[in-house]
Amino acid sequence: MPVTDQPPLTPPPPATPSGPATYQGGQNAVPDQKRGRRRLTAVLVALFLVVALLGGGAAAQxxxxxxxxxxxxxxxxxxxxPGTLPKIPWPAQGSAELMVEGLGRIGGSGGDSAEPIGSVAKVMTAYVILKEHPIQGDDEGPDLTVTSADVADYQSRIPSGQSLVQVVAGEKLTERDALEALMLPSANNIAHQLAVWDSGSVDGFLKKMNAAADELGMTTTEYTDPSGFLPTTTSTAADQVKLGRAVLEFDVFAEIVELRSAQIPVVGTIKNYNDLLGVDGVFGIKTGSTTQAGGNLLFASRIQVGSKTLVLVGAVFNQPGAHTPEQLAAVNKVVRSLLASVRKTVKEYExxxxxxxxxxxxxxxxxxxxxxxxxxxxxxxxxxxxxxxxxxxxxxxxxxxxxxxxxxxxxxxxxxxxxxxxxxxxxxxxxxxxxx
Incomplete structure (x- = not known):
């Protein structure tokens, strides 16, 4: 065998179990060890707190x-x-007002200057009568017996061309008959007869009319006769809309003003002067025209929006014209224009x-x-x-x-x-x- 000068290889001695372990981590060993100790401390503190809480009633908490x-x-x-109200075609002269029940006032024109209103004054006459002598359903109400004074009053009004219905002494009109004669053919003599029947005198009745106006907040209104024939009976469109809304609460009144005609004693058939009945939903209320007042209409109209029916109460006053037919034609034209505008504007919005x-x-x-x-x-x-x-x-x-x-x-x-x-x-x- 060859001879070598190298000593034979021998394995290293085994590590002694009781000897300390040798750490080979290098220079980062100490910081990592500290971080580990801190984490352990935090966990121990949290556990300690939980244990303390459990011991102090955490279950109840x-x-x-x-x-x-x-x-x-x-x-x-x-x-x-949202949005702006579209332009409303208010009349170029006179005054107007529109109000939708349950919603509010759409607007008006013409200001607060009171002007003669003609036979629209009879709406207040009817209002006072129904307040003092209410009737409901099919009731006719008490009788009014025509006196010789009533006949004389009727005859005295004929030369001035007033709206009248003929009466004869001893004739009996029920309250409903009288209200129909008052509102449909606009009989001035019946307005006078109702005033005397209720209050004993026209002056006494006028006090009630003006007191009722005050109660309704009609601050620019003055009644000087129960028929509206005198130009000193003045009001505004806005005031009369207040009255129109109030008087429609009487079902009997609403029924009467929607009639196209009715039957009363002596005269027989009487017709409604309101040519707009049934047009554009109009179901009342009262026309009025004189030389000083021009054409006037206090009106109510039903407006259908979806499944709902709304009631609009409006007034157009003091429209021009040389005579009654021309005046009423002028006012009707304005009213129809306003109603068309309202139907386009009043609808459902978000x-x-x-x-x-x-x-x-x-x-x-x-x-x-x-x-x-x-x-x-x-x-x-x-x-x-x-x-x-x-x-x-x-x-x-x-x-x-x-x-x-x-x-x-x-x-x-x-x-x-x-x-x-x-x-x-x-x-x-x-x-x-x-x-x-």
Whole structure:
């Protein structure tokens, strides 16, 4: 065998179990060791706190009822229908006023200057009579016996060309008969007879007429005769609309002014002077024309918007013309133009969009927006201010998506308010650490 000078290879001795381990980590060994110790300390502290809480009533803390969430909304008590009211074809002269029951005033023209109103004054005569002597349904009311003085009054008015119905002494007219003669052919002598029948004298009745005007807020109105024949009986379109709305509350009156004709004693058939009856929904109320007053009409019209029927009360006064037919034709033309405009303008509009109008916030800070489930739509016209009522319910500690939390209502229309999303659950840490 060859001879070599190298000693034979031998394995290193095994490590001694009792000897210290040798760390080979290099220069980063000490900082990493410190970070590990800090993490361990934090975990131990957290565990210590949990143990301490468990020992101090954490079970009771976790079982406590959750506090109610807070619901807030930002819906104004009055909202305006977006947009601007289209131009209304108001008359070039005279005055006009339009009001929709349940909605409000569309507008008017001609200012507050009182002018003669002719036979429209008879509307107040009827109003006072029905207040003092109400009749309902098919009741005819008490009898009025025609006296010789009534006959003399009738005859004295013939030369001046007034609107009249013939009467004879001893004739009996029921209250309904008299009101039909007053409102349909506009009989001035019946206005006088009703005044005396009610109050004993025309002066006494005029006091009642003017007192009723004051009660209705007709601040620019003055009655000096019960028929309107005198030019000193003056008013405005706005004032007469107030009266028209009030007198239509008497069902008997509304029935009478919608009649095209009626039957009364002595005269027989009487016809309604209002040529617009049945046109564009018109169902009353009273015409009036004199040389000083021009053409006048206090009117009421039914307007259909979808499935709803609205009542518009309006007045157009002091329209020009050389005689009664021309004056009334002028006023009717203006009224029809106004009604056509109203029908185009009064319809359904969106008042409140289905967008967030509030929020729900839980005690632990989770939130959800609140919105109408559908847009709130109302009938009206651009620029109309609408009263809005918002009601809310208590949402509980937290809410689910689509949970009803209230309602918003306007003009008889109503939609629910609901949450747009669910709120989150509270964390265990929040439950453990919340204050009592």
């Amino acid at each position: 976790l079982s406590r009822d959750l506090p109610a969430a807070t619901l807030t909304t930002a819906i104004a008590s009055t909202l305006k229908i 008042l409140l969009a289905a967008k967030p109008v509030g929020s729900v916030e839980t005690a632990w800070g989770s939130t959800s927006t609140v919105s109408p489930v559908t847009a709130l739509k109302v009938i009206g016209w651009p620029g109309l201010a609408v009263k809005v009522t918002t009601t809310t319910t208590k949402p509980g500690a937290q809410v689910t998506a689509g949970q009803p939390v209230g309602q918003v209502q306007a003009s008889g229309e109503r939609v629910d308010l609901a949450t747009d999303a669910a709120t989150s659950e509270p964390s265990l840490w929040w439950k453990l650490t919340r204050k009592p």
